[in-house]
Amino acid sequence: MDPLVEIRELDFALNGSYILEKINLEIEAGEMVGIIGPNGAGKTTLLRLLLGLIWQTGGEIKIFGLSPSRLGRKREAIGYMPQRPALDRRFPLSVLDVVFMGLHTPATLGRPLTRERREKGRRSLEQVGLAALQDRPFGELSGGEQQRVFLARALCREPQLLLLDEPNAGLDLPTQHHFFNLLQQLQKEHNLTVIMVSHDLAAIARYAHRLVCINRTMHVHGRPGEVLSSPHLEKAYRCEFDLLLGWKGGK
Amino acid sequence: MEIFSYAFMQRAFLAVVLVGLLCSTLSFFVVLNRLSFMGAGISHSILGGIAIGVLAGINPLYSGAVFAVFVALLIGYLSKQGKIQEDTLIGIFYASGMALGIMLISFKQGYYPELFSFLFGNVLAVSREDLHFLAVVMVLVLLYLLLFFKELLTVSFDEELARASGLPATFLYLGLLACLALTVIVAVKVVGVVLASALLVIPAATGYRLSKNYRPMLGLSLLVGVVSGLAGLFLSYYLNIPSGAAIVLCAAAIFFLSFFARR
Numbered sequence: 001m002d003p004l005v006e007i008r009e010l011d012f013a014l015n016g017s018y019i020l021e022k023i024n025l026e027i028e029a030g031e032m033v034g035i036i037g038p039n040g041a042g043k044t045t046l047l048r049l050l051l052g053l054i055w056q057t058g059g060e061i062k063i064f065g066l067s068p069s070r071l072g073r074k075r076e077a078i079g080y081m082p083q084r085p086a087l088d089r090r091f092p093l094s095v096l097d098v099v100f101m102g103l104h105t106p107a108t109l110g111r112p113l114t115r116e117r118r119e120k121g122r123r124s125l126e127q128v129g130l131a132a133l134q135d136r137p138f139g140e141l142s143g144g145e146q147q148r149v150f151l152a153r154a155l156c157r158e159p160q161l162l163l164l165d166e167p168n169a170g171l172d173l174p175t176q177h178h179f180f181n182l183l184q185q186l187q188k189e190h191n192l193t194v195i196m197v198s199h200d201l202a203a204i205a206r207y208a209h210r211l212v213c214i215n216r217t218m219h220v221h222g223r224p225g226e227v228l229s230s231p232h233l234e235k236a237y238r239c240e241f242d243l244l245l246g247w248k249g250g251k
Numbered sequence: 252m253e254i255f256s257y258a259f260m261q262r263a264f265l266a267v268v269l270v271g272l273l274c275s276t277l278s279f280f281v282v283l284n285r286l287s288f289m290g291a292g293i294s295h296s297i298l299g300g301i302a303i304g305v306l307a308g309i310n311p312l313y314s315g316a317v318f319a320v321f322v323a324l325l326i327g328y329l330s331k332q333g334k335i336q337e338d339t340l341i342g343i344f345y346a347s348g349m350a351l352g353i354m355l356i357s358f359k360q361g362y363y364p365e366l367f368s369f370l371f372g373n374v375l376a377v378s379r380e381d382l383h384f385l386a387v388v389m390v391l392v393l394l395y396l397l398l399f400f401k402e403l404l405t406v407s408f409d410e411e412l413a414r415a416s417g418l419p420a421t422f423l424y425l426g427l428l429a430c431l432a433l434t435v436i437v438a439v440k441v442v443g444v445v446l447a448s449a450l451l452v453i454p455a456a457t458g459y460r461l462s463k464n465y466r467p468m469l470g471l472s473l474l475v476g477v478v479s480g481l482a483g484l485f486l487s488y489y490l491n492i493p494s495g496a497a498i499v500l501c502a503a504a505i506f507f508l509s510f511f512a513r514r
Contacts, residue, residue, distance in 0.1 A: 051415045071417075080415040091283065091408050092465045101405045106417045110398045137463040153412075 002065055004029045004161060004193050005050065011058030012045055019045050021217050023059070029160070032187050032194040034208030034224075036201040041215040043197040044083070047163050050195070051080060063161065076105050079154030081164045084146060089139040095149050096134040099125050102153035124156035125149070128182060144175035151183065162187075164196040168203050180207045201228070254488055259375055266377040266385060267480030267498065270441045273389050275454035275476025276396060277434045279469050280427055282455035283407045289326070289428070291448035292341035294435045296322050296348025298444055301369050302355035311369065312384055312436060319432035322348060327428040331421050349444075372443030372495030374484065385437050392430040399423055404465065441480075442495035450476065453502040460509045475505050 005027040012020040020042040027033050035043050048054050049061060052068030052075075061067065064074050071078075079102070099121045103113060125131050128148040133141065138149065147167060154162055167183070168176045184207055187194050198204040205211060211227040213219045220227050227233060254260055281290055300318020304311030322344050330337035356366060368376055377385075396403065406413045406420045413420045431451070438447040458471035483498030490497075 053411070053414050075417045078415070080412060082409065082411045082415075087409055092459065092462055092468050093404075093408065094464055097404075097465070098408075100401075101408065101412065102416075104402055104405055104413070104416055104418060106419070109402060109418065113401065140463075 003027055004031075004064065005195070006062040007059070008061075009059035010046075010049070010056055010061060012042070012049060012054070013057045018216060020049075020056075020214070023214065023218050025212060025218070025221070027193060027195065029193050030191045032184070032192075032207065032209045033196070034201075034204035034211045035195060035197045035214060036204060036211055036227075037199065037214045037219075039199050041199075043199070043214060044165055046214065047165050047195070047197055050163060051078070073105075073107065076107075076157050077160045079157060079159035079162045081147075081150045081154045081162070081167060083165045083169060084143070084150065091139065093138045094135050095130060095138050095141065096121065096125065098138050098149050099134075099153045099156055102156045105157070120158065121152075121156045124152040127155060127186060128152045142175075143170050144172075144179060147171065147175075147179055148182065151179075151186075155186065158190075160193060162192050162194045164194065166198055167196055168198060168200055176203050180204075183207070201233075254485070259377075260488070262377045262379070262382060263374045263484060263494070264481070265382060266374055266441055267484050268477055269382075269385050269389055270437055270450070271454075271476035271478075271480035272473060273385075273392060273434050274438050274450040275472040275474075276393065276469070277431055278451045278453070278455035278476070279458070279465070279472050280396075280403060280407065280455075281431065281451045282459050283404075283465075284427070286431065287448065287452045288338055288341050289323070290431060290435060290451035292326070292345040293319050293323050293432050294439060294444050294447035294451075295346075296344045297432075297436060297439065298352030298369070299348040299350075299355070300352075301439075301444075302352040305359060305363065305365070306355055310380070310384075311365070312381065312440060315439065316388070316433055316436045318348075319436050320429050323428040323432035324425055327425045331424070368443070369439060370443050370445055371493060372439065372441050372446060374441045374487075374494045374498075377440060381440055385440070388433045388437050392433055395426055395430055399426070403427060442498055446495050446499045449499040449502060453499075453506050454479070457502075457506045457509045460506075461512055475502060479505055 003026040007023055007025040010020060010023040011018060035046060037043050049056055050063060050068060052071065063071065066074060100113060103117045103121055125134055128151050130145060130148055130152065141149065167179060171179065186192065196204060205224040205228055208224060210222065211224050212221040213227055213233055220233060281287055297315045297319040300315040301311040303318065304314030307314065326337065326340045326344055329335055329340055356363060402418055402423055406423050410420050435447050438450045442450060454472040454475040455468065457475045458468035461471055462468035479502035480498050483501040484494055486492065487494035487497040
């Protein structure tokens with residue numbers, strides 16, 4: 001079977017300097033892959049390339065066997081959860097309003113949401129355990145609850161591929177564990193392919209089937225245990241790492 | 252009531268209600284997208300378009316509308332290219348559009364009294380032709396907003412998600428700017444170039460202060476737009492004060508009163 005995501009010799013340069021260089025990666029259906037690397041390593045850029053929001057300067061990306069710019073209706077099979085801090089928390093929306101936003105596609109442009117699609121939104125809110133809060137103002141939710149709402153928004157289109165950008169940013173440890181446990185459970189239930197990006201490798205290593213460490217180029221990839229014990233990891237982060245204590249020192 | 256016995260007052264009342272509804276609907280997106288400076292920039296820059304109409308001998312509302320849409324789309328397009336900040340572009344067009352208007356009007360021989368009404372508005376001078384123009388603009392703008400409301404709301408809240416979902420975010424945004432430009436030109440007829448931006452901010456700003464959800468926010472915005480228009484017109488008539496200033500001050504008074512209410 002062809003991999004769900006194929007990245008070959010991918011380059012992305014901005015104003016002549018490489019943000020990503022010679023990235024090669026294959027992701028099979030049903031895998032949960034963590035993309036790790038320090039801040040500014042090009043992780044979000046990689047996600048934006050996969051989504052077709054920006055275009056590579058070299059190499060090739062295929063999702064469902066298609067280039068991101070030619071996905072057409074297949075785009076509906078991708079759920080995306082952008083970084084949370086970039087959004088306006090005072091925007092006057094209810095929790096359900098936010099979830100419904102995940103249902104809009106070019107095919108529904110200019111048409112009202114059907115009852116069937118609204119039902120999908122409500123179901124996905126139930127899946128993340130927030131059905132009781134559907135009418136609450138979104139801005140009044142805690143950070144962890146907001147992340148679950150965004151997860152519901154990504155899930156409501158019943159995706160095959162889920163892309164998450166820094167899903168644990170700004171969450172305390174118990175909330176992170178709750179979020180990732182929920183994600184893991186949903187991933188198993190729906191056989192989702194998940195690609196999640198995080199600079200916090202300790203958090204993500206516990207849940208991902210496979211880790212890919214990038215810092216402009218791909219430094220190491222494999223099972224979490226292999227990646228975390230690899231000397232290449234310290235090269236990517238440019239510091240010595242102790243996974244229990246975190247950063248030990250570096251350049 | 253005596254006030255309603257004059258044909259020009261009947262037209263004025265109809266104009267403030269329609270402009271109030273239109274401006275407050277647009278102001279909903281202006282506030283959510285933080286476009287208040289854009290509204291001010293377009294309203295000032297269209298003096299250039301109005302002056303072209305005056306010199307060419309065509310209705311300045313028509314030339315102003317074309318000019319406003321052109322300026323709005325140019326600002327939107329250039330800022331989406333990412334090379335110049337949107338507020339920088341607005342600052343440039345804001346002043347240069349006015350400068351073009353002042354220069355062109357100086358070519359016109361003699362005194363041009365209508366210029367004063369374009370600068371500060373004169374709802375009492377609204378003609379039947381102006382009302383027809385207003386009705387056409389209203390239908391076009393409301394049709395666009397109704398058709399793409401949910402998508403515009405999504406782009407306003409999370410543009411990245413909208414793009415990732417395949418929605419034409421840039422097209423939707425430029426369409427919104429074109430609607431804003433058309434709305435500005437009809438607001439100019441009522442309150443003038445100098446005050447038009449107030450009608451594009453205050454109604455929804457009041458709704459935003461008092462609501463936690465966009466539905467009541469939009470409803471309150473419409474209410475403030477219409478009530479301030481009518482109240483301003485009554486005050487203008489009975490106190491003999493300029494109508495544009497009276498309408499904007501009524502809207503501002505409602506906004507400040509909203510601080511006494513709880514969200």
